[in-house]
Amino acid sequence: MENGMLIKTTDLTKVYPMGGQSITALDKVNLSFAKGEFAGLVGPSGSGKTTLLNILGSLDVPTRGSAEVLGEKIETLTHRKAAELRNHHIGFIFQTFNLLPVYTVYENVEFPLLLLGMAPAARRRAVLAALEWVHLSDRARSRPAQLSGGQCQRVAIARAVVKKPDLVLADEPTANLDAENSHHILHTMADINRDLGTTFLFSTHDDKVISHLRRKITLIDGRVAKDEPGPAAEKRP
Amino acid sequence: MIIPKLALRNMLGAGIKTWLNAAVLSMAFVTIIGAQGLYRGWDADISRIMTAAEYGGGQYWVKGFDPYDPFTLQDAHAAVPPALTERVEAGKATALLYVPATIYPGGRIRSVVLKGIEPGQKALEFPSSALAGSGAELPALIGNRMAKAAGLAKGDTVTARWRDARGSYDARDLTIVEVMRTSVQSIDEGQIWMPLQTLRKMAGMPGEATMVTLAKDIPAPGAIPGWDFKGLDLLLKDIRDLIAAKQIGGSIVYVILMFLAMLAVFDTQLLSIWRRRKEIGTMMAMGVTRGRAVALFTLEGGLNGVFAALLGAVWGIPLLAYFAKHGMTFTSEQADSFGMAVDKGIFPVYGAGLVLGTTFLVFAVTLIVSYLPARKISRLKATDALRGRMS
Structure with missing residues (x-):
């Protein structure tokens, strides 16, 4: 992969069998992302945004073409290697937060570090630091059911960034949040992008998210319709 | 982890x-x-x-005796051999004589086994002492189940009929001198206990027994001609x-x-x-x-x-x-x-x-x-x- 490139897709195609038919979710997508980008995939429902995020997150594999993430070709990874890639280098933020309900805020954020086998003292420091980034240190002992939607999403952000991954993939992160909470979490992610140099790749319809993007890629019917600087392009980290 | x-x-x-x-x-x-x-x-x-109450430290059965075959009972008796007599006299064993009989309680007929036991024996935890000193000519001891089944109580008399060693039938009235409470059915149901010497006399079997039960923890004296030793493993099997x-x-x-x-x-x-x-x-x-x-x-x-x-x-x-x-x-x-x-x-x-x-x-x-x-x-x-x- 070229120097400084984190992601590169070449003619990336994903076809889903649907009954007797095939649905092409991604059609020869060619994209590259450099380290530290704050980019978004926009487009209508069914345009392939989530499919692309899933493939880049090694949760799915292309039908044809190639997706290279951090030097690993997704299409050739075994389940175990793909899990390792996610574990070490990729953080996820979901529309519905996907927090583990029986865990406390602290335990949710700690989870990826447990998988990494980090030592307890270092783990504790990292979790507290992550909670500090998202201003939730005082809710460490709460359970997800005791938090508001905005707080849940901030926990999800802390969980995604606690291991300081190279890449965070956020699928509609503000879809379930009100304007004020959306604003807060976007600022939080922008701050983390600036402070830690973490690459953020969003899928979104939300104008509030789009307004923070430094690169905006429009997908229509699985194809890249437009790849342009975002509204926040002038704000370099 | x-x-x-x-x-x-x-x-x-x-x-x-x-x-x-x-x-x-x-x-x-x-x-x-x-x-x-x-x-x-x-x-x-x-x-x-x-x-x-029953098995002690093991039993010597006279050859041919089978507790599950009532037809063997009539002939299952022999003189107690000296090796066992010694132990009986020392209180380390007790001789038992079994004689098949019928009783007629309340006008009904009922098969029983008359069992002779020494009233003063110490080899078994068995209330045989109740058979001594009652004053009855033919004292008999029964268990609570037997008493209930036959409708008998302490002080009752019941007619018993048996066949002696020579094959002659005889009948006498037995006096129930005690009804013992026992949890062991096998010394209770269908059995009437009598003093050994009395039963020997009634059956014409002087000095004879069907089995000799050793007291608990008394070792068996080894093989005895005409008698088979049955250990606890077999008896409890x-x-x-x-x-x-x-x-x-x-x-x-x-x-x-x-x-x-x-x-x-x-x-x-x-x-x-x-x-x-x-x-x-x-x-x-x-x-x-x-x-x-x-x-x-x-x-x-x-x-x-x-x-x-x-x-x-x-x-x-x-x-x-x-x-x-x-x-x-x-x-x-x-x-x-x-x-x-x-x-x-x-x-x-x-x-x-x-x-x-x-x-x-x-x-x-x-x-x-x-x-x-x-x-x-x-x-x-x-x-x-x-x-x-x-x-």
């Missing part, structure tokens, strides 16, 4: 659901140990009371076989209990995987492999067994210890329904092997039952799981 830690965290986090499952499983757990302990206790108890048969019957109950408990675990695990599929997808997104997810859910289910053991210990140990100390008591009717000797109560016996074996069994079965639904995860696609679908 991460999987056990996460499994424990998940189980504790699930709160009341976990403890409800553990409670159901602990019932099966304690019941298995309790029932097994009861049978062991019964075995120990029955061996003790049968040994004390039928009883132990009967207990084993009852144990198998009883095990059906705890197999059902175990099945219900396992069904609860299986059901919970199946529902848990279905309900938590999004959670599984999230875990996969964070780098949990399918294998680790299967291990996690299997272990979570397996922990039900551990929690059940802990919970079972909390309420089961005091309960089982209470029964071990005070025994499980039965009315004589209940005891008789068991078909073999039961003393005033059964005192369960629990060994370390029983507890550890049951713990291992419950844990192993719980793990297997938990693994079955968890296998679904190994076919689950992370993207489907994140959408809340099962692939």
Whole structure:
């Protein structure tokens, strides 16, 4: 992969069998992302945004073409290697937060570090630091059911960034949040992008998210319709 | 160590659901140990009371005697050999003479065995002393079951008819001098106990016996011509076989209990995987492999067994210890329904092997039952799981 490139897709195609038919979710997508980008995939429902995020997150594999993430070709990874890639280098933020309900805020954020086998003292420091980034240190002992939607999403952000991954993939992160909470979490992610140099790749319809993007890629019917600087392009980290 | 830690965290986090499952499983757990302990206790108890009242330290049977064949009884008598006479005289053994007879209580006919025993014998824990000093010409001692079945009571007389050694029939009235309460049916039902010398005289069998029972812990003097030695292992074999048969019957109950408990675990695990599929997808997104997810859910289910053991210990140990100390008591009717000797109560016996074996069994079965639904995860696609679908 070229120097400084984190992601590169070449003619990336994903076809889903649907009954007797095939649905092409991604059609020869060619994209590259450099380290530290704050980019978004926009487009209508069914345009392939989530499919692309899933493939880049090694949760799915292309039908044809190639997706290279951090030097690993997704299409050739075994389940175990793909899990390792996610574990070490990729953080996820979901529309519905996907927090583990029986865990406390602290335990949710700690989870990826447990998988990494980090030592307890270092783990504790990292979790507290992550909670500090998202201003939730005082809710460490709460359970997800005791938090508001905005707080849940901030926990999800802390969980995604606690291991300081190279890449965070956020699928509609503000879809379930009100304007004020959306604003807060976007600022939080922008701050983390600036402070830690973490690459953020969003899928979104939300104008509030789009307004923070430094690169905006429009997908229509699985194809890249437009790849342009975002509204926040002038704000370099 | 991460999987056990996460499994424990998940189980504790699930709160009341976990403890409800553990409670159901602990019932099966304690019941298995309790029932097994009861049978062991019964075995120990029955061996003790049968040994004390009937078998002593083993028996010498006159050749040809078969307690299960009434036709052998008439000829099952011989002079007590010197090696056994010595022991009888030293109080280390007691001679018993069996004579088949019929009695006519209340105008009905009933087959019995007249059994002669020395009233002063000390070899067996048997109330034979009641036969001495009654003043009756032909004193007889019967058990409470026999008394009930024949409608006899202390002080009653009953006509007995028997055949003596020469084959002549004779009939006399026996006087019931005592009704003994005994838990051992085999010295009670269908039997009338009389002083040995009296019976010998009645049957024309002077110095003869059907068997000689050694006192407990008295070693057998070896082979004696015309007599067969029957050790305790052989004498108790039928009883132990009967207990084993009852144990198998009883095990059906705890197999059902175990099945219900396992069904609860299986059901919970199946529902848990279905309900938590999004959670599984999230875990996969964070780098949990399918294998680790299967291990996690299997272990979570397996922990039900551990929690059940802990919970079972909390309420089961005091309960089982209470029964071990005070025994499980039965009315004589209940005891008789068991078909073999039961003393005033059964005192369960629990060994370390029983507890550890049951713990291992419950844990192993719980793990297997938990693994079955968890296998679904190994076919689950992370993207489907994140959408809340099962692939």
